[in-house]
Amino acid sequence: MGEVQRGPEQRKRFVGKYIFSVDHKVIGRQFYFLALFAALVAMLLSWVMRLHLGWPNVQLPLLSTLSPAGAPGGVLTPEYYLSLLTIHGTLMIFFVLTVAPQAGFGNFLLPLQLGAREMALPRLNMLSFWTTFAALGVLLSTFFISDGPPITGWTAYAPLSAAGSITGPGEGMGQSLWILAIALFCLGAVLGSVNFIATTLGSRARGMTLHCLPLTCWAWFLTAVMILLSFAVLLAACLLLMMDRVGGTSFFLPAGMVISGDLIHRGGGAPLLWQHLFWFFGHPEVYITILPAMGIISHILSCFSRKPAFGYQSMIYSMMAIGFLSFMVWGHHMFVSGMNPYTGFAFAVLTMAIAVPSAVTIFDWLGTMWGGKLRFTTSMLFAIGFVSVFVTGGLSGLFLAQPPLDVYLHDTYFVIAHLHMIMGLAGTFAIFAGTYFWFPKMFGRMMSELLGKMHFWLTFIGAYAIFMPMHFLGFEGNPRRYAALTDNFLKPLIPMHRFITIAALITGAAQLLFVSNFFWSMFRGEKAPDNPWEGTSLEWTVSSPPPPENFSGGTPVIYHGPYEYGVPGSEKDYVMQNSPEKIAGG
Amino acid sequence: MGLAIAVVLTLITAVSVSLISAHFWWFPVDVATHGPAIDHLFTLTFIFTGAIFVLAQLGLAYLIWRYRDRGQGGKATYLHEPAMLQVTWTLIALILFVGLAFMGHRTWAHMHYTGAQPGALRIEVWGEQFAWYFRYPGPDGRFGPIHPSLMDDSMGNYLGLDRPHDQASKDDIVTATLGIPADRPVQLILRSKDVIHSFFVPELRMKQDLVPGMEMPIHFTATEDALNHDGGRYEIVCTQLCGMGHYKMRAFLQVMTEKKFEQWLKQEAAMQ
Numbered sequence: 001m002g003e004v005q006r007g008p009e010q011r012k013r014f015v016g017k018y019i020f021s022v023d024h025k026v027i028g029r030q031f032y033f034l035a036l037f038a039a040l041v042a043m044l045l046s047w048v049m050r051l052h053l054g055w056p057n058v059q060l061p062l063l064s065t066l067s068p069a070g071a072p073g074g075v076l077t078p079e080y081y082l083s084l085l086t087i088h089g090t091l092m093i094f095f096v097l098t099v100a101p102q103a104g105f106g107n108f109l110l111p112l113q114l115g116a117r118e119m120a121l122p123r124l125n126m127l128s129f130w131t132t133f134a135a136l137g138v139l140l141s142t143f144f145i146s147d148g149p150p151i152t153g154w155t156a157y158a159p160l161s162a163a164g165s166i167t168g169p170g171e172g173m174g175q176s177l178w179i180l181a182i183a184l185f186c187l188g189a190v191l192g193s194v195n196f197i198a199t200t201l202g203s204r205a206r207g208m209t210l211h212c213l214p215l216t217c218w219a220w221f222l223t224a225v226m227i228l229l230s231f232a233v234l235l236a237a238c239l240l241l242m243m244d245r246v247g248g249t250s251f252f253l254p255a256g257m258v259i260s261g262d263l264i265h266r267g268g269g270a271p272l273l274w275q276h277l278f279w280f281f282g283h284p285e286v287y288i289t290i291l292p293a294m295g296i297i298s299h300i301l302s303c304f305s306r307k308p309a310f311g312y313q314s315m316i317y318s319m320m321a322i323g324f325l326s327f328m329v330w331g332h333h334m335f336v337s338g339m340n341p342y343t344g345f346a347f348a349v350l351t352m353a354i355a356v357p358s359a360v361t362i363f364d365w366l367g368t369m370w371g372g373k374l375r376f377t378t379s380m381l382f383a384i385g386f387v388s389v390f391v392t393g394g395l396s397g398l399f400l401a402q403p404p405l406d407v408y409l410h411d412t413y414f415v416i417a418h419l420h421m422i423m424g425l426a427g428t429f430a431i432f433a434g435t436y437f438w439f440p441k442m443f444g445r446m447m448s449e450l451l452g453k454m455h456f457w458l459t460f461i462g463a464y465a466i467f468m469p470m471h472f473l474g475f476e477g478n479p480r481r482y483a484a485l486t487d488n489f490l491k492p493l494i495p496m497h498r499f500i501t502i503a504a505l506i507t508g509a510a511q512l513l514f515v516s517n518f519f520w521s522m523f524r525g526e527k528a529p530d531n532p533w534e535g536t537s538l539e540w541t542v543s544s545p546p547p548p549e550n551f552s553g554g555t556p557v558i559y560h561g562p563y564e565y566g567v568p569g570s571e572k573d574y575v576m577q578n579s580p581e582k583i584a585g586g
Numbered sequence: 587m588g589l590a591i592a593v594v595l596t597l598i599t600a601v602s603v604s605l606i607s608a609h610f611w612w613f614p615v616d617v618a619t620h621g622p623a624i625d626h627l628f629t630l631t632f633i634f635t636g637a638i639f640v641l642a643q644l645g646l647a648y649l650i651w652r653y654r655d656r657g658q659g660g661k662a663t664y665l666h667e668p669a670m671l672q673v674t675w676t677l678i679a680l681i682l683f684v685g686l687a688f689m690g691h692r693t694w695a696h697m698h699y700t701g702a703q704p705g706a707l708r709i710e711v712w713g714e715q716f717a718w719y720f721r722y723p724g725p726d727g728r729f730g731p732i733h734p735s736l737m738d739d740s741m742g743n744y745l746g747l748d749r750p751h752d753q754a755s756k757d758d759i760v761t762a763t764l765g766i767p768a769d770r771p772v773q774l775i776l777r778s779k780d781v782i783h784s785f786f787v788p789e790l791r792m793k794q795d796l797v798p799g800m801e802m803p804i805h806f807t808a809t810e811d812a813l814n815h816d817g818g819r820y821e822i823v824c825t826q827l828c829g830m831g832h833y834k835m836r837a838f839l840q841v842m843t844e845k846k847f848e849q850w851l852k853q854e855a856a857m858q
Contacts, residue, residue: 079830153827159798160781160829167715167781168829254799256734258746259780260715263734271782271797305653307662314672336784336793338802341698345691352687359679360672366645371663373655376587384591384650388598391642395635398683402690404624404697405631407793408613411784411825453587457594464598472611477788479825482833487821489614489788496611566662573661 020130022122023548027129028108029442034133035100039428040515041140042091043508045084052076054494054501056484070148078483079169082151085481086170087139089154090178093285094185095136097427101292102227103132103192105434106220108442110196112539113214115205115556115578117549120198124191131188139181142174150175153481155282158252158274162244166259179242186235189227196224205538207558212577214537214562215309218316219295222323226284226291229327234281237274244269275337279330286423287326291319293430294361297383299562300433301365303535304380305372306573308563311364318357318364325354335403336410344403351401358394362387373566373573377533378452382433385460386426393422396471411481414474417467425463432459432514439518440532444545445525451517455510462507466500473497536576537562588654592647599643603636617812617820617841618790623693625791634686702773702805707766710775712745713783713796716831718822719744722759722851730755737779745779759855764822764839767847768808776802784826787839789815795826812841 018026051058059074070080111119119125142149150170152161156178165172200213200221213221243249248266252274255267294315302309309315331339331347365387374380396418399405409415432455439447478485478493485494531540538556539546556578564575567583575583605611616625653662702708710721710729723729730752737746747755766772776785778796785804786793789812794804812818824835842850 077830078833082827082830082832151827151830157782157827160827163781256732257780257798258714258734258737261737261739263737269799271799305662306655308664308666310665311667311672313667314676337795338797338800341694344698345694348690348694349684349687352683353680355683356676356679359683360676362642363672363675366642366649369646369649369653371665372653373660373662374588374650374653375655376591381587381591384646387646388595388643391646392639395639398635398686399628399631402627402631402687402694404627404690404693407697408624408628408788408791410793411786461594461598464602468598468602468605469611472605475613476611477614477786477823479786479823479833481827483830484833486834487823487836489821493611566664568661568664 020126022118022126024107024111024119024122024125025442025546027125028104028106030129031099031107031132032104032442034129034136035096035104035431038091038095038099038136040511042088042096043511045088045091047505047508048076049081049084049088050501050504052081052483053485054498066143067148069146076483079151080148081483082153082481083149083170083174086151086153086178087142087149090139090182092424093154093289094182095132095139096431097289097423098189098285099132100431101289101296101427101434102196102220102223103128103189105216105296105438106196106292107192109438109539110199110217110220111203112441112542112546112550113217113537114200114203115208115538115551115558116199116203117551117555118203119195120203121195125195128188128192128195131184131191135181135184135188138177138184142170142177145173145177147172147174150178155278156241156274157278158241158244158271159254159257162241162252162274163257163259163264164245166262176242176245179238179245183235183238183242186231186238189231190235193224193227193231196220197228200224205555205558209558212558212561214295215298215312215315216292216295219291219319222319223288223291226288226323226326230281230284230288233277237277237281240277241274272334272337272339275334276330279333280327282333283330284323284326287322289423289427291323293386293427294319296430296434296437297365297386298361298368299537300379300383300437301368301387302563302565303437303533304375304377304383305369306375306565307368307372308561308565309364310367310370311360312561312563314360315364318360321357322354325350325357329354332401332406335406341403348401348403352398355394355398355401362391362394377436378447378449378456379433379436379533381453381456381460382429382436385456385463386429386433388460389421389425389429389463393418393420393426397422408477409474411479412474413470413478413480416480417470417474420467420470425467432456435518437533438539439521440528441539441544441546443522443525444528445521445523446528446532447521447525448517451513455513455517458510458513459507462503462510465503466507469496469500534572534574536560536564536574538577541576541578588650592651595643595647595650599640599647603640606632606636614788615815616789616791617809617815618792619807619809620693620697621791621809623696627690627693630689631686634682701803703771706771706773706805708773708775709764709766710777711764711785711796712777712779713785713824713828713835714739714744714779715781715829716824716835718762718764718835718837720761720764720837721745722761722854723754724757724759724855726754726757728754730758734779757855759851759858761854763837765847765850765854766808766839766841767844768810768812768818768841770844771805771807773803773805776804781828782826783824783828783835786823786825787820789820790839793825808841813843818842
């Protein structure tokens, strides 16, 4: 399919231009705003959960308005706590961490960085966004049905999620809507990934060989391949789960179950099958969220270190290795599930193996900074923060990768700490770094560096204050997904939970700095020049924001690799990819 | 700015490492014979990851401080791909990480590749929303068959036993506490009536899911020392999200001397 022919921009109606647009730049921003909205909702939910954990009887009058049954008198019920954690996890993992780095930045930047006028399949792209939008609507609609959102967490383990409303509140309509939302999301993600693959392989400018691609493009491309392979499996799993709920099948329901005193007349299914299917998606998903982040961070670190990305090739090979191995490690989520223990060992070795390319990427980032001339913009600060939390979160993974240790730590707060460090924080830090970096290009104005730096310091220190103590809760054996701490051995941990809650409230409030900076700068910020950070890739060769056709003077021709910073003998300290200037060794 | 980040990174590293090495918040006492091996593996992993943590965070701090742009003009070092260096550290990482996996393997094999010793005390552990039940086979050493259609909590037939008709069920003992003797191998057979639960006793360093439709055997031996802490009473908690009452699904493990255990079991049998 070729590029879409468009009439003069002025004649386009508002709806066609900003809502049902096929322009990748609009769609990218739409995805970004969708993720921003989801992140704010998810953060508010985490506030409510944290408050409840610190002070179980705290009254939040607003909450009883939202759900009189879930929070009678403003005090959260245990089941509504589980509903909130389900939606928090689902929003963050699917609608924020999967959407913003890949569909958000990726859509906006991929054609710009490849030197293309548009994504290869613009209409599919629009469909991808609106499918994702519908998925978000369906997910949030669970707040407004009498049943409330489901209580099974973002992993929706069967049979809790499969046997219907008998298993608990939220397990009727709420769980069905959740499955529908995830199925729609899978569809949207797969449509988007096809487009990313087609664009990367088919729409590159002349001279843009695979060895000239910015690492961001490599990351988006590899992630798209992973999405295609893994979200398709989740889609199938969701259909099976839905069939168990409404079609009378028994994929995940074994014989002889007695729930709340009622014998369930099904049989022949396997609860572990859901876990295998879910984690076959779920582990690649972790890397689906983090690979684009790795690309973004490599890109930004190189720019603000004024130095070529150290180990450009090894970064690509590492990302490929991570992508490949990520499909072979899902069993490390299942060491205590009842899976064959010999399989457990195999998954342990493969998991340790995936730590190797991950470690190589860290070496590469440190190597990029080594010998550089570091410019501490807000974007750079978040990139540095990313490296720090990625190291911390990666190392706690070495505990969880060993089955005998995982047996103790599994489903404790140690896991919460690990996944938030490596996925939540690393992912959001990359989104922040990317936002401060590309905001000028996306909206044509600069963000306030002062507010940005305040935002960074509060977020970085706050993040460690929230999540470092959660490792200690894990040592003490504090199980996750507990609505209240009533066990004797957990009661002494309540002060620690209160500390975490306070840290979370402050860190969360600091995000208001970001939001206000974002919207203020969008309308009032200083006008952005074409290339404010002195970057080398193609998005900086066009105006900020770019014209509708991206490259007004025809498609560019590429002469250099993406990270020619500090080139000896060159006039400036950077050589842009489309500069015909000859450089030594370039 | 470079100095500020370097200082903050150093502080975060120092605080984290000192809180962990001071054991302010730490693992509970360990009362299973397989525990020391796990704790040893934990210690090794702490040392290993701790060293990398300190090196990486301080390395990052150093680089940030050392290579900050001092505004003196000039260019950064122009460097792309030092291949030898990269091959070297990839190999080092490979050997270290995969080595760690193999070290953990011995402990895992010991716990899971072999069954319980012959003569181990066999106990069924049952989970339901949101309670635990434990079944002892009684003098005949056999568990009677389970009839899901007979399960009725209100009648006290939690596990669906047909005592009038099934010989093996007659002497089965169903309890609400998991009583075990110290210093004797125990095999637990984990089963669930409804959804997935997980059996976790932090002091045993043990966790295993209870999956409906499956029977999951695990085995351990409580040490003599288990009698000395908290009167030998340890909390059993559910660690797999099982519904609204998940957080209060709890029972107790009571470790006793062999003699006391026999007495206790007799008392429980009399109450069936």
